[in-house]
Amino acid sequence: MRLVAEFEIYCDALPLVEVATTVPEATILLELQFNHGERPLFLVTVTDGSHQPVANALTDAYDVGEWTLIGQAGDTRRYQVIPSLSFEQQLGVHIDDLAGLEALARADAIIERIEVLPDGWRQTGWFATRDAFNEFSAFWQQNADFQLSRLTRDGESEPPGDGLTDQQQEALRTAYELGHFDIPRRASLQEVAAELDISASSVSERLRRAQTRLIEETVATTWPPLPD
Structure with missing residues (x-):
């Protein structure tokens, strides 16, 4: 059964948690490229x-060796980061079972x-079997x-909105409650931004x-495909 x-893993020793703690207003998504050695x-x-x-x-994070800004589109930026520590070096003090980690x-x-x-990682994962998930x-x-947070069988649909980040949900809810989506509109983008204490952009x-x-x-998902 797939x-x-x-789920959330709360451990302040996980990579880049220090960065998230320093800039809590940012949403930070991490991809690991395991074909680069340890x-x-x-x-x-x-x-x-x-x-x-x-x-x-x-620059200040203890677990970052080098980093490069690769590109930017609007408020979204992509960085390449070379860690200064292996997972074993970073988590060894906090995790006894390093063989289990490997x-x-x-x-x-x-x-x-x-x-x-700021206190760990939030993850979404696919598991081939119940045993694989239980081991993890x-x-x-x-x-x-x-x-x-949630466990479903492969193929089951998600409730609408489950894929939104907490910040996106907060922005939608605040804009709705202030009347940004009303006709006529009762709150401008700037007023929503002021309520959230972030920029209008x-x-x-x-x-x-x-x-x-x-x-x-x-x-x-209900639309017919566009004609060729």
Whole structure:
């Protein structure tokens, strides 16, 4: 039975948690490139938060060796990060079972999304069997604070909006409650931004991304394909 799981691992020793703690207003997504030896290359996508505070946080982070800004589109930036520590070096003080940590890399699972939080990681993963998921969750329950948010069978649909980030949900809810979507509109983008204490451009991007996600999950799935 194949499973899809969403969960949080609360451990402040995980890579880039220090960066997320320094710039809590930023949303940080991490991809690991395991074909680069014992120190996998990090591909980091950052939305919200301005570049300079993120750049300073990357420079000062103890677990970052080198970093490069690869590209930017609106408020979204992509960085390539070379870690200064291997996973064993970084987590060895906090995790007794390093052999178990290495075994997780060979498990029948794919972690497709890692969001770095100020106190750990939020992840979405696909697991080939219940045993594979149990092995993964048991390891983190023993070595950190593991909290399961959602577990479904492969192929089961997600409730609309499950794919939104917390910041996107907050932006949508605030804009709705202030009357930004009313006709006539009762609150401007600037007023929503002031309520959230972020820039109008950041609010605009969060709302666009959230609305696009909701359309993809609901309306778009009912449309017939476009003619060639």
